[in-house]
Amino acid sequence: MADVRLGIIGLGAEGGMYANFIAEGKVKNMVIGAICDNDPAKKQVAEEKYPGVPFYDNYIDMLESGDVDAVVTTVPHYLHPEMGIESLKRNIHALVEKPAGVYTKQVQELNDFAASKPELKFAIFFNQRTNPLYKKVKELIDNGEIGSIRSTNWIITTWWRPQGYYNQSEWRATWGGEGGGVLVNQAPHQIDLLQWICGMPKKVYAKVNYGYQRNIVVEDDVTAVFDYGNGATGVFVTKTHDVMGTDRLEIHGDKGKIVVDDSKKVTIKRLKQSEKEMSDSMDMSDVMKLFMGGGAGDIFTEEVLDFGNVWGEQHIAVLEDFASAIVEGTPLLAPGSDGINGVRLANAMHLSSWLGKEIEVPFDEDLFLEELNKRIAEEGKYPVRK
Amino acid sequence: MADVRLGIIGLGAEGGMYANFIAEGKVKNMVIGAICDNDPAKKQVAEEKYPGVPFYDNYIDMLESGDVDAVVTTVPHYLHPEMGIESLKRNIHALVEKPAGVYTKQVQELNDFAASKPELKFAIFFNQRTNPLYKKVKELIDNGEIGSIRSTNWIITTWWRPQGYYNQSEWRATWGGEGGGVLVNQAPHQIDLLQWICGMPKKVYAKVNYGYQRNIVVEDDVTAVFDYGNGATGVFVTKTHDVMGTDRLEIHGDKGKIVVDDSKKVTIKRLKQSEKEMSDSMDMSDVMKLFMGGGAGDIFTEEVLDFGNVWGEQHIAVLEDFASAIVEGTPLLAPGSDGINGVRLANAMHLSSWLGKEIEVPFDEDLFLEELNKRIAEEGKYPVRK
Numbered sequence: 001m002a003d004v005r006l007g008i009i010g011l012g013a014e015g016g017m018y019a020n021f022i023a024e025g026k027v028k029n030m031v032i033g034a035i036c037d038n039d040p041a042k043k044q045v046a047e048e049k050y051p052g053v054p055f056y057d058n059y060i061d062m063l064e065s066g067d068v069d070a071v072v073t074t075v076p077h078y079l080h081p082e083m084g085i086e087s088l089k090r091n092i093h094a095l096v097e098k099p100a101g102v103y104t105k106q107v108q109e110l111n112d113f114a115a116s117k118p119e120l121k122f123a124i125f126f127n128q129r130t131n132p133l134y135k136k137v138k139e140l141i142d143n144g145e146i147g148s149i150r151s152t153n154w155i156i157t158t159w160w161r162p163q164g165y166y167n168q169s170e171w172r173a174t175w176g177g178e179g180g181g182v183l184v185n186q187a188p189h190q191i192d193l194l195q196w197i198c199g200m201p202k203k204v205y206a207k208v209n210y211g212y213q214r215n216i217v218v219e220d221d222v223t224a225v226f227d228y229g230n231g232a233t234g235v236f237v238t239k240t241h242d243v244m245g246t247d248r249l250e251i252h253g254d255k256g257k258i259v260v261d262d263s264k265k266v267t268i269k270r271l272k273q274s275e276k277e278m279s280d281s282m283d284m285s286d287v288m289k290l291f292m293g294g295g296a297g298d299i300f301t302e303e304v305l306d307f308g309n310v311w312g313e314q315h316i317a318v319l320e321d322f323a324s325a326i327v328e329g330t331p332l333l334a335p336g337s338d339g340i341n342g343v344r345l346a347n348a349m350h351l352s353s354w355l356g357k358e359i360e361v362p363f364d365e366d367l368f369l370e371e372l373n374k375r376i377a378e379e380g381k382y383p384v385r386k
Numbered sequence: 387m388a389d390v391r392l393g394i395i396g397l398g399a400e401g402g403m404y405a406n407f408i409a410e411g412k413v414k415n416m417v418i419g420a421i422c423d424n425d426p427a428k429k430q431v432a433e434e435k436y437p438g439v440p441f442y443d444n445y446i447d448m449l450e451s452g453d454v455d456a457v458v459t460t461v462p463h464y465l466h467p468e469m470g471i472e473s474l475k476r477n478i479h480a481l482v483e484k485p486a487g488v489y490t491k492q493v494q495e496l497n498d499f500a501a502s503k504p505e506l507k508f509a510i511f512f513n514q515r516t517n518p519l520y521k522k523v524k525e526l527i528d529n530g531e532i533g534s535i536r537s538t539n540w541i542i543t544t545w546w547r548p549q550g551y552y553n554q555s556e557w558r559a560t561w562g563g564e565g566g567g568v569l570v571n572q573a574p575h576q577i578d579l580l581q582w583i584c585g586m587p588k589k590v591y592a593k594v595n596y597g598y599q600r601n602i603v604v605e606d607d608v609t610a611v612f613d614y615g616n617g618a619t620g621v622f623v624t625k626t627h628d629v630m631g632t633d634r635l636e637i638h639g640d641k642g643k644i645v646v647d648d649s650k651k652v653t654i655k656r657l658k659q660s661e662k663e664m665s666d667s668m669d670m671s672d673v674m675k676l677f678m679g680g681g682a683g684d685i686f687t688e689e690v691l692d693f694g695n696v697w698g699e700q701h702i703a704v705l706e707d708f709a710s711a712i713v714e715g716t717p718l719l720a721p722g723s724d725g726i727n728g729v730r731l732a733n734a735m736h737l738s739s740w741l742g743k744e745i746e747v748p749f750d751e752d753l754f755l756e757e758l759n760k761r762i763a764e765e766g767k768y769p770v771r772k
Binding site for chain 1: 543551599628634638643742
C-alpha cells in the first residue's frame with residue numbers, strides 16, 4: 001500500500017514539528033498530504049517550508065479535497081472531538097492530539113462515533129506511550145513482577161512555564177478557550193501513563209490552586225489523592241511553577257517496588273518473599289536485625305535500568321505507529337478510545353476541587369459540564385459549552 | 387549542681403534503652419534515680435541490671451520517695467499527660483515520651499499545668515530534633531535559604547512492622563489502649579519534624595486505611611494533603627507495610643529546593659534568581675533552551691550534604707539536653723509544650739478520615755474525642771476517655 005498522506009490541521013509549534021519530521025523523511029510510511037490553518041499568514045510559511053504541499057484555511061475543505069488519507073489535530077483541545085468526528089465521517093483516519101477533549105461528554109461522542117467506523121484508524125497522540133522506559137514499566141506491572149499494587153506516587157513538577165508562556169495567546173489558560181491549566185495542557189501525558197500502567201482510580205480527591213503563582217484563572221498547582229477501590233492509594237502532584245522540577249514515580253506492590261527518576265532511570269526492587277509472607281513469619285527481633293544491622297538488602301534484589309532521553313523520537317514513533325496501523329494493520333499503541341480515561345481523571349480532579357470533596361469515578365458528567373460552564377460564564381470570553 | 391537523678395517510669399524497650407545509656411555513663415549530668423514498672427517481674431530485671439537502684443511498682447510512690455529529680459515516661463501514650471502533671475505537681479521535672487498524648491484535650495491540660503510551673507523543666511522526647519541533619523534543614527529554612535515554602539512532600543514508609551509486632555501486647559494497635567496506629571506510634575517523629583521545620587497546616591485532608599495489610603483495627607497506611615493557608619500545600623504518606631520503605635522529604639521554596647533522602651543525604655538547590663523573577667523575565671524560547679539544551683544547571687547551584695546515621699546517639703542527646711536544661715539552665719531543644727502540635731496534626735488526619743472531608747486546624751476537640759470514643763466503645767476493650 002502507498003504511504004499515508006497526512007493532513008496537518010494547525011501549523012503551530014506541534015504541527016510544525018510533525019511536518020518537519022515527515023518532510024525530513026523521518027516517518028516511515030507517511031508523507032504530508034496537505035496542511036490546514038485558519039491563520040492566513042501560515043499559508044506563506046507552509047509554501048516556503050513544504051513546497052508543493054496544498055494549503056487549506058478550512059479543515060472541512062481539506063477533508064473533502066481528496067488530498068489526505070488521515071489527519072492529525074494540533075488545535076486547541078476543545079476542537080479535538082469535533083475534528084475527529086468530521087474526519088472519520090469522511091472516511092479519513094484520525095490521530096487526535098492529547099487531551100482527547102476537555103470534558104468526557106464530548107470525548108464520549110467522539111468515541112461512540114469512532115466505534116461506528118471500525119474500519120478506520122482512530123488514535124491519540126500519547127507520545128509517552130512509545131517511550132521505551134514507560135513501556136518497560138507497564139510490562140513489569142502487567143507481568144506481576146512487583147505483585148499487586150498497593151500505592152502509586154508521582155511528583156511531576158517538571159512542567160515549568162513562565163508567565164510569558166501564558167501570555168502568548170488569548171485562549172491559553174482560560175476556561176472557555178483551553179478548559180484548564182496544567183491538568184489539560186501539560187500533565188495529560190503523565191495522567192494517561194499512570195492510568196495506562198496502574199489502572200483508573202475509583203475515587204479522587206484534589207487540592208487545586210488556581211492562579212497560584214501565575215496571573216491566570218486556571219490551575220498551576222495540583223495535589224491529588226487516588227483511591228483505587230481495593231485499599232490501594234495514589235498521590236499525583238503537578239505544577240508549572242517549579243523551575244527545579246521533580247519527576248519521580250514510585251509504584252509499590254506486595255512483591256516489590258519500582259521507582260522512576262527523571263523519566264530516565266528505573267530502579268526495580270523484587271522481594272524474595274511476598275510482603276505478606278514476611279509479615280506473617282517475622283517478629284520484632286527480626287525487624288531489628290533487618291533494619292539496624294544493615295541487612296535489608298538481603299530481602300530483595302535490585303535492578304537499575306538507565307534509559308536515554310532523545311527529544312522528538314517519541315513523536316516520530318507515534319506517527320509511525322499510526323501509519324503502520326493504516327498501512328499494515330498493526331494494533332495501535334494508543335487507541336483513540338483510550339483518551340477518555342485521562343480526560344476523566346483530569347475532570348475528576350477539577351470537580352473534586354470545585355466541590356471541595358472526594359468524588360467517585362465515573363462522576364456525573366452533566367454536573368461537571370455545569371461547573372465548567374459556570375467558570376466559562378464568569379470569565380466572559382467564550383460561549384458556554386453544550 | 388549535682389547530676390540529675392532520673393526516675394524511669396516503664397522498663398520496656400525504650401525505658402531499658404535509656405537506663406542502659408545512663409548506666410553506661412553515656413549521658414552527661416544524669417544518673418538513674420529510680421526505676422518504676424507496674425509489672426512486678428521487672429523488679430528482678432532492674433535489680434540485676436542496675437544494682438542499688440531503688441525500684442517502685444507505683445509511680446506516685448517513686449515521685450514522693452525523694453529518690454528522683456526528674457522523670458521520663460516510657461509508658462502507653464494515653465498515660466503521658468497524667469504522669470507529666472503528677473510529676474510537675476510534686477516539683478519533679480518531666481520528660482514525656484512522644485506522642486505527648488493521644489488527643490489534644492488531654493495534652494492541653496498538661497501544657498496548662500506545666501505553664502503554671504515555669505521553674506520546672508518540661509520536655510518531650512523528640513529525638514529526631516537532635517538529629518544534625520534535621521537541625522540543618524530547619525536552619526536552612528529559618529534562614530530563608532530556599533525562600534518561602536510552596537510545598538512540602540514527605541513519603542515516610544520506612545516504619546515496617548510485621549503482624550508479630552502488633553501481636554506483642556494486648557494494648558497495641560487498639561483504639562482504647564493506644565489510640566491509633568502509625569500516626570500515634572511510629573510517625574510522630576516525622577509529624578513533629580515537619581511542623582517544626584515547615585509550620586502547621588491550616589487545613590488537612592487524609593485518606594486513612596484501617597487494618598489494610600495487618601490484622602488490626604487502627605491505621606497502617608495514611609495519605610494526607612496539607613493546606614498551609616497561603617497557597618502552599620503538603621503531602622504526607624506513611625505506612626507500616628512497606629518492607630522496602632521510602633524516606634524522601636522534599637521542600638520546595640520560591641528560591642530553592644531541599645530534598646532529603648533516607649534521612650542521610652540532603653540535596654540543596656539554590657536558585658540564582660527567585661522563581662518569580664525568572665517567570666517574569668523569560669519566554670518560551672528561553673524555556674526550550676533551559677530544558678532541551680541541558681542548561682538547567684545554570685539557574686541554580688547544588689550542594690549535597692551527607693550525614694552519618696548513628697543509632698542511639700539522638701536518644702542520648704535528648705537526655706543530655708534535658709539534663710543540661712535542669713543543671714545549667716540551657717534552653718530545651720524540644721519543649722514539652724511543642725508536643726501538642728504533632729498530636730493536633732495526627733488527630734486532624736484521623737478526624738478528616740472519620741468525617742470523610744478536609745478539616746480546619748485547629749478542629750473541634752470535643753468532636754474528635756467523641757469520634758475517638760465511638761471507636762473505643764465499638765472495640766469494647768477499654769473504657770471511653772473524658
